[in-house]
Amino acid sequence: MSQQQQSQPVTQIEIDQRVYDLYDEYCHGKIDRREYLKRASALAALGIPALAMATSLLPQYAKAQTISFTDPRIKASYVTYPSPGGNGDGKDMRGYLVQPTGNGPFPAVLIIHENRGLNPYIEDVARRAAAAGYLALAPDGLAPLGGYPGNDDDGRTLQAKLDQAKLRTDMLNGAKWLKAHKLSTGKLGVTGFCWGGGTSNFLATAMGSDLQASAPYYGAAAATADVGKIKAAMLIHFAAKDDGINGMWPAYEAALKAAGTRYEAHIYPDTQHGFHNNSTPRYNEAAAKLSWDRTIEHFKKHLA
Incomplete structure (x- = not known):
């Protein structure tokens, strides 16, 4: 995989549902950030780049602004x-x-x-x-x-x-x-x-x-x-x-x-x-x- 390909952002459609489910647990306080990323990393054994997926789900609030102050x-x-x-x-x-x-x-x-x-x-x-x-x-x-x-x-x-x-x-x-x-x-x-x-x-x-x-x-x-x-x-x-x-x-x-x-x-x-x-x-x-x-x-x- 080229460096350019590696740097492309993860999109919604590429994220495995199991990672979404982990994120839901994390968002609702059932697991902490460390456990969330740990469990996501464990999915790598199944051939899923889950850590990258998990990290991409963390909020980036610069994207949230649609109406300026x-x-x-x-x-x-x-x-x-x-x-x-x-x-x-x-x-x-x-x-x-x-x-x-x-x-x-x-x-x-x-x-x-x-x-x-x-x-x-x-x-x-x-x-x-x-x-x-x-x-x-x-x-x-x-x-x-x-x-x-x-x-x-x-x-x-x-x-x-x-x-x-x-x-x-x-x-x-x-x-x-x-x-x-x-x-x-x-x-x-x-x-x-x-x-x-x-x-x-x-x-x-x-x-x-x-x-x-x-x-x-x-x-x-x-x-x-x-x-x-x-x-x-x-x-x-x-x-x-x-x-x-x-x-x-x-x-x-x-x-x-x-x-x-x-x-x-x-x-x-x-x-x-x-x-x-x-x-x-x-x-x-x-x-x-x-x-x-x-x-x-x-x-x-x-x-x-």
Whole structure:
């Protein structure tokens, strides 16, 4: 193999599913980075260049920026908000607030991060929402521990140390603060990814009629006993290859139907968990674009 061939980046289609499965364990905190790379290296005995594949899946956040910090359509700043009952023991939470240029008011959207804090990908998603006309807040659940530490490994470790019920309270308080913001119309939507997707489902049960729309991405289902509390219109996104999350869907859908909840769900073919995150080869451009277009249309319909 030539040096030029060796230097070519690994693409999504070239990555073995077994490596994706290992990465999923790593992303969800079941194994650490060392174990992840060790197990990937062991697959080399099967003739799979798995270490290169495994390394390529680690996030490269320079790729995640699609909306510049200085984009003239938006204004971004870091803000704090009160979060009683959260992990900060009464101290303020911190988040990334992005507004469209203009005087407003604007419909509002809460953007909820994965299980590693407010990383650059999630900040970019907030800017994307603002560029589409929404007042967007992306809370940093790690604020009580000093905030997102600059890398996902440490972020994942920190988030696992938090009281998870209080962490959800921090997100709930962020939703309430955003809804009442002076630039908000009072119409509120929420979207989130992985842990944030599960929290988007949770907020739909916790907020009742105070939440108008929710668009979770590959997140854990809401508790079946609480589904009847959902008043928001639900748009639920699934990856095709995501057994842990997808296995929850039949019971969740049955509960949504029984409650008469407005919902639609989409499973995107040939996608992995995390397909919307454009910082790793799990990203699927077509599915990410289609799902985001659907999300924005969902908010347009229900937050008008």
